[in-house]
Amino acid sequence: MRCHSAIFAAAALACAAAYGAVASPDAAALDAAREEVRVLLAEDFLALNAGRRSLVEVADRAADLSAKAGSAAMARVLQEGAFNMYKEADALVRAAERRVPFWINLGSGAEFEFAACPPGSFAMGCDGDRASPAFRHVAILSRPFWIAKFQTTKRLYGTFRRINGLTEEENLYGGLDVPHGGLSRKDMEGFCAFLTSRNKDRIPKGYVFRLPTDAEWEYALNANCDDPDDPYVRFRNGDKSAEKEIAVSWDAVNELRKAHGFEPIDPVKKGQGTVFAVGTRRPNAWGIHDMLGNGQEYVLDSIPKDSVKRPYGEGVFDFARDFFKYADSETDPLRRDADPKSLVVTRGGVRYRRFGASWYGRTVVAPDAHWNGHFVFRIALAPDVLGEREKETAK
Numbered sequence: 001m002r003c004h005s006a007i008f009a010a011a012a013l014a015c016a017a018a019y020g021a022v023a024s025p026d027a028a029a030l031d032a033a034r035e036e037v038r039v040l041l042a043e044d045f046l047a048l049n050a051g052r053r054s055l056v057e058v059a060d061r062a063a064d065l066s067a068k069a070g071s072a073a074m075a076r077v078l079q080e081g082a083f084n085m086y087k088e089a090d091a092l093v094r095a096a097e098r099r100v101p102f103w104i105n106l107g108s109g110a111e112f113e114f115a116a117c118p119p120g121s122f123a124m125g126c127d128g129d130r131a132s133p134a135f136r137h138v139a140i141l142s143r144p145f146w147i148a149k150f151q152t153t154k155r156l157y158g159t160f161r162r163i164n165g166l167t168e169e170e171n172l173y174g175g176l177d178v179p180h181g182g183l184s185r186k187d188m189e190g191f192c193a194f195l196t197s198r199n200k201d202r203i204p205k206g207y208v209f210r211l212p213t214d215a216e217w218e219y220a221l222n223a224n225c226d227d228p229d230d231p232y233v234r235f236r237n238g239d240k241s242a243e244k245e246i247a248v249s250w251d252a253v254n255e256l257r258k259a260h261g262f263e264p265i266d267p268v269k270k271g272q273g274t275v276f277a278v279g280t281r282r283p284n285a286w287g288i289h290d291m292l293g294n295g296q297e298y299v300l301d302s303i304p305k306d307s308v309k310r311p312y313g314e315g316v317f318d319f320a321r322d323f324f325k326y327a328d329s330e331t332d333p334l335r336r337d338a339d340p341k342s343l344v345v346t347r348g349g350v351r352y353r354r355f356g357a358s359w360y361g362r363t364v365v366a367p368d369a370h371w372n373g374h375f376v377f378r379i380a381l382a383p384d385v386l387g388e389r390e391k392e393t394a395k
Helices: 004-022 027-040 042-049 055-067 072-088 092-097 168-172 185-198 214-222 231-236 240-246 250-259 385-394
Strands: 102-107 110-117 120-124 137-141 145-148 207-210 296-303 329-331 343-348 363-365 375-377 380-383
Touching (some): 042 055, 055 072, 072 102, 110 214, 120 214, 137 214, 185 207, 207 385, 214 343
Parallel strands (some): 137 329, 296 375
Antiparallel strands (some): 102 110, 110 145, 120 137, 145 380, 207 380, 296 343
């Protein structure tokens, strides 16, 4: 019989190697927490090896204990252990339903935390007739996925490819912790492939790191939340008072800019603004930051380059109606044009476009938009939908 306590111990040791001295909480705290967890769950693993408990039940207990943990280190070790056990038991849906996050560390203080997004459905889009690409329809996400709590920063991307020196404004607004803009879709996909290769033994079978789909991004933004006090919900309902809770306070920004000799930003004028350090504003109900209030994020969907009359700005989808035809309900929707020069769908970033931008800042951009540092990206750990499509096409 396989010793499941060894599974957890091995997972803990793997985490120790992966997170080492650069982990946050610090390595000493994590090592102490791992020893405490081994003792805490000893009886559970004895029951597991005796057949009195299932691996999912032990994972549930670890997830429950993480929610009550008295320290960040203890919560982290329990969450990592719970994820590993759910993965071992092929119970990813349960892991996502229990809100178990996923972590990776790239060294030099560069760390990703991914929020869990369980399977579900939601009303995607906004008001519009059936002929409109913004037609409100039901989008069903059939499998769980995990999405980065923050946009990819210069610090994180720098572990993959050397970055250019920081600009004066980037140093002012967060240094290495500002989102990395000015990259092409090829750059982003290369970083995702790097992460997948580096973590292939830790991620679930059939999953990869990639850009989220348009539907996954909006689902993660909405977070299945109906709390009337939540700023994201208030924003979706048209409450302008949510602006300062989600976006950057323009008054404070302009005071800082003025003090350092920069021209003030006018939030009314489309296209003005800069990116700031990630996580400086309140997250949504699933703990995900900056989906509306920082840079404009690439997603996996794309449209033919000749389907719009102008590639930038609001309203661009008016000319893509033949490509975007939604049914009343769609499962795992993905609009993807095969041409590498197709226009990439982007989401969010409404703080520097126009805060009331239709459909959460949804627009398109050229795939090699190096000219604009406001286009950034967020990574998902999700099913390899492009690989699945390739296999289907090859049949």
